[in-house]
Amino acid sequence: MFQANLTSVKIFFFLGFSHYPKVEVIVFVLCLLMYLITLLGNIILISITILDSHLHKPMYFFLSNLSFLDIWYTSSALTPMLANFVSGKNTISFLGCAAQMYFSLAMGSTECVLLSMMAYDRYVAICNPLRYPIIMNKSVCVQIAAGSWVTGCLTTLVEAVSVLQLSLCGHNIINHFACEILAVLKLVCVDTSMVELIMLVITILLLPMTMLLICISYAFILSNILRISSVDGQSKAFSTCTAHLTVVVLFYGTALSMYLKPSAVDSQEIDKFIALVYGGLTPMLNPIIYSLRNKEVKAAVKRLLIRNPFYTVLISALNNIGASTLI
Template sequence: MFQENRTSVTMFFFLGFSHYPKGEIIIFVLCLLMYLTTLLGNMILISITILDSHLHTPMYFFLSNLSCLDIWYTSSVFPPMLINFVSGENTISFLGCAAQMYFSLAMGSTECVLLSMMAYDRYVAICNPLRYPTIINKRVCVQIAAGSWVTGCFTALVETVFVLQLSLCGRSVINHFACEILAVLKLVCVDTSKTQLIILVFTILLVPMPMLLICISYAFILSNILRISSVDGRSKGFSTCSAHLIVVILFYCSALFMYMKPKSKDTKTSDEIIGLSYRAVTPMLNPIIHILRNKDVKEAVHKILSRHLILWGKDILWYSKMNLQNLVK
């Protein structure tokens, strides 16, 4: 059936933002700026965690994985979409659509699991600080990260295969700006109840279940922080978790609304706005939130920038001195 779809539908056409002809240039510039900001912010965050030895801890190891996910996640959608904006074709091949759907689902699903594991990491760090080095050691960190990636990639593979093996009956116009699984599913001309059930099961396992684990973790964290007598101690506890909590709220609110809203609420405009928020705004804000809300990251940025500015200053002075000597000669 997958091969049948490849032969009957070789190219998909996106409606995208074509019903906003006057706003397409603004949307293009906005999407380009968001994508570049996402790349720059997450690359800076990854570089900082690698270059600063003080950030070689489980929390920043998971944060680096989150930044990698965000880069892959946005890169699976935005470069093809921006190229389509420039070319005006708004097309994608069948295999390209399959790859885009898979990587988008895989990165999004992995992020769901990873965010819940990061909440568990914060729970152990605040509620069991003395046992933290033994519970969250290097081997456990690698296992948690690997487990998150494997879970996300496997569930995405199952969902992608189940959707693309369904008959499309030659339908090739996707009412979206990307090969989003629910938008592609609307093209199917046969019974989709089994596939929808599989998607619903995976959605429940990957969105509400991790969110429940996060809520339980933060309930214990909040209870523990409120028992701290000193104001400085409570402030430090809240600042340790605030960045992660803001990211979780942004990510899960858009994910829940995207995949678990009633069908009666489906509208073209709402899907596009939620899609942009889910695929662009959240990954763009993740590194900004962590840099602004995390004292250790801010100090690392300041230290690295100061070090490079000093080196650049020395280089400029050296070149100036050499030029002066050459002029005197």
């Protein structure tokens, strides 16, 4: 059945935002800006955590994984749309569509698991600070990160194969700007109840269950923070956790509204804009939220700039200009 699809449907056409011609250019510009900022921000954050030894900690190891994941996530979701807008074709091959659907969904699924593991890391750091280096040692961190990636990629493989083996009956017009799995599923002309059941089970495991783990972790964290007598200690703990919670609310809020709405609700037009939020906006905000609210990251940036010879020459030149002006 899968081979039949390869021969019967060789190319897909995206409707994208063609129903909103006045909005198309605005969406393209916004998506391009989001993509460029996402690439720049996440690459900088990964570079900083690798180059600065002060950031060789579990929290920043997981953050680097999140940044790497977000680069792939945004690239798989937005790059084809941007390329199609420039070329004016709005098409994608069957294999290209399958690859895009798998990678974007796999990165999103991995992020669900990774965010819950990052919440557990914060729980151990705040609630068991003395045992933190032992519990979250290097080996455990690598296993947690690898487990997140494997879980996300394998569960997505099950979903993608389940959908792609169904008969499309020649339907090849996708009412979306990307090969999003729910949009592709609407092209299927046979009974999809079994596939929908599989997707529902996996979605519940990846969204509400991981979100429940995050809520439990932060319930313990909040309880522990409130027992801290130092106001500065409370403020530092709240600041660290607020960044993570901001990302969680943005990501899970949009994903839940997308994948757990009743099947009878037809909101394909709204789904496109929701997809832009969790596929473009959230990955862009991740490095901004974590870096701007994090003193350790700011200090690491300053140390790296100071070690840069160009920066030293620039500071020296500015000091000389200032001195000559005073004379």
